[in-house]
Amino acid sequence: MRARWIAAFVVLGAAVVLGVGSRARAEGPSAEGDAVLEFVVDVVRPGVDPAPLVAATTRADAAQPGFVARGAARAGADGTRLLRATAWASLPAAEAAALAADGRADVVALDAAVDVAARTTLHARRLRAHAYDAAPGAHLEVTVFRTRPGTTREANLAKFDAAEADFSKAAGLLGHELYLAPDGRWVHVVRWRSEADFSTTGKALMKTSGVGGWIRSLDYGRFTVWRGDRLGG
Numbered sequence: 220m221r222a223r224w225i226a227a228f229v230v231l232g233a234a235v236v237l238g239v240g241s242r243a244r245a246e247g248p249s250a251e252g253d254a255v256l257e258f259v260v261d262v263v264r265p266g267v268d269p270a271p272l273v274a275a276t277t278r279a280d281a282a283q284p285g286f287v288a289r290g291a292a293r294a295g296a297d298g299t300r301l302l303r304a305t306a307w308a309s310l311p312a313a314e315a316a317a318l319a320a321d322g323r324a325d326v327v328a329l330d331a332a333v334d335v336a337a338r339t340t341l342h343a344r345r346l347r348a349h350a351y352d353a354a355p356g357a358h359l360e361v362t363v364f365r366t367r368p369g370t371t372r373e374a375n376l377a378k379f380d381a382a383e384a385d386f387s388k389a390a391g392l393l394g395h396e397l398y399l400a401p402d403g404r405w406v407h408v409v410r411w412r413s414e415a416d417f418s419t420t421g422k423a424l425m426k427t428s429g430v431g432g433w434i435r436s437l438d439y440g441r442f443t444v445w446r447g448d449r450l451g452g
Contacts, residue, residue, distance in 0.1 A: 253308065253309035253310070253344070254287070254306065254307070254308060254309070254344070254345040255306070255307050255309065255310050255313055255342050255343060255344050255345065255398075256304060256305070256306055256307075256342070256343050256345065256396075256398050256406060256408070257303075257304070257305045257306075257307060257313055257340065257341070257342050258302070258303070258304050258340065258341040258342075258343070258361075258363070258406065259302070259303045259305075259338065259339070259340050259341075260294075260300055260301070260302050260303075260338070260339045260340075261300070261301040261303075261333035261334065261335075261337070261338050262299055262300060262301075262333060262334040262337045262338075263293075263298075263299050263300070263301050263332060263333055264332055264333060264334065267332040267333075269293075269301050269329065269332050269333070270291075272325070272328055272329040272332055273291045273301070273303065273329065275325040275328070275329075276320075276325045276326055276329050277289050277291075278325075279320070279323060279325050279326075280305070280316060280320065283312070283315070283316040283319060283320075284308075284312060284315070284316075285307050285308035285309055285311075285312025285313070285315070285316065286305075286307060286308075286312070286316065287305075287306035287307060287308060288305070288306045289303060289304065289305045289306070290303070290304045290305075290359075291303045291304075292445070294445055301333060302361075302445060304361065304408075310342060310344070313342065341363065341400055341404060341406070342400060342401070343398035343399055343400040343404070343405075343406045344398060344399055344400075345396060345397070345398050346376065346397050346398065346399055347376070347379060347380070347396060347397040348394075348395075348396045348397075349383060349386065349387065349394055349395055349396070350393075350394040351387060351392065351393055351394050352393040352394065352412075354393055354412065357411070357412060357413050357414070358410075358411040358412070358413055358414045358416070358417050358446070359408075359409070359410060359411070359445075359446070360407075360408075360409040360411065360417065360444065360445070360446045361406065361407070361408050361409075361444070361445040361446070362406070362407045362409075362442060362443070362444045362445075363404055363405070363406050363442075363443045364404070364405050364407070364437055364438065364441060364442045364443070365403060365404055365405065365437070365438045365441040366403075366405065366436070366437055366438060367436065367437065367438045368438075370436070372399065375405070375436075376397075378432065378433040378436055379397055379433055381429050381432070381433070382427075382429035382430040382432070382433040383429070384429055385424060385427040385428075385429035385430045386424070386429075386430060389420045389423075389424055389430075390416060390419075390420050391411055391412040391413060391415075391416025391417070391419070391420050392409065392410075392411060392412075392416070392420060393410040393411065393412055394409075394410045395407065395408060395409040395410065396408045417446070
C-alpha cells in the first residue's frame with residue numbers, strides 16, 4: 220500500500236543529501252562511487268520533543284570521519300515518526316561512526332526518547348545525482364520503492380537516465396538523487412522550490428514519456444513516500 224507521510228525537514232548539514240548545486244552549472248549524473256545514504260525511522264514516545272536530542276547527536280556525528288550531511292523530520296499525521304537521513308562518504312565510514320556512537324550519552328538519550336524496537340534502518344549507495352540550482356528548496360520528497368520483479372539494475376538505471384531530459388526541464392525542480400540498497404530497495408530524493416511546484420510540475424511530469432515511462436515501470440504496490448516543507452523554507 221502506498222503510504223504518504225507529510226514531513227517538515229530540518230536541514231542540518233551540507234547538501235549531498237539534498238543535492239545542492241547550481242542551475243548555471245548543472246551537473247550530469249554522478250559517477251558511481253562510495254557515497255551512501257542512511258535512513259532511520261523511529262517512533263517518538265508521547266510527550267517527547269526529539270529536536271534537541273537529534274541536534275546533539277548530529278553535532279557529535281559531524282566530528283566523525285566521513286560525515287557529510289544530515290536531514291531530520293517529524294513525520295506522520297500525528298507527528299510520532301522521526302525521520303533521519305544522513306549522508307556518509309562510504310559504508311565503512313557509517314559503520315565506524317555507529318561503533319563510535321555505541322553507548323555515547325547523546326545516543327543513549329535519543330534512544331530513550333523513541334521506541335528502539337520499532338526502528339527501521341536503510342543504507343543505500345548513491346548511483347545518480349543531478350543538481351540544477353543552489354537553493355536548498357522549501358519542499359522535499361523522499362521515495363523508497365522497488366522495481367517490478369525481473370527488472371535488472373541496469374534496466375532501471377537506463378529508464379531513469381532516459382527520464383533526465385524531462386527532469387532537467389521541470390519548473391521548480393531543483394535537483395534529485397537516486398540510491399540503491401543491497402536488499403533491492405531504491406531511494407529517490409527530490410528537492411522542490413515549493414509545494415506548489417511539486418503539485419503542478421509533479422503531475423505534469425507523470426504525463427511525459429521519460430519520467431512517466433520510468434514511474435509506470437516501477438512497482439506501485441511497494442512505495443513509501445515522505446514529503447513535506449523544510450523548516451525555515
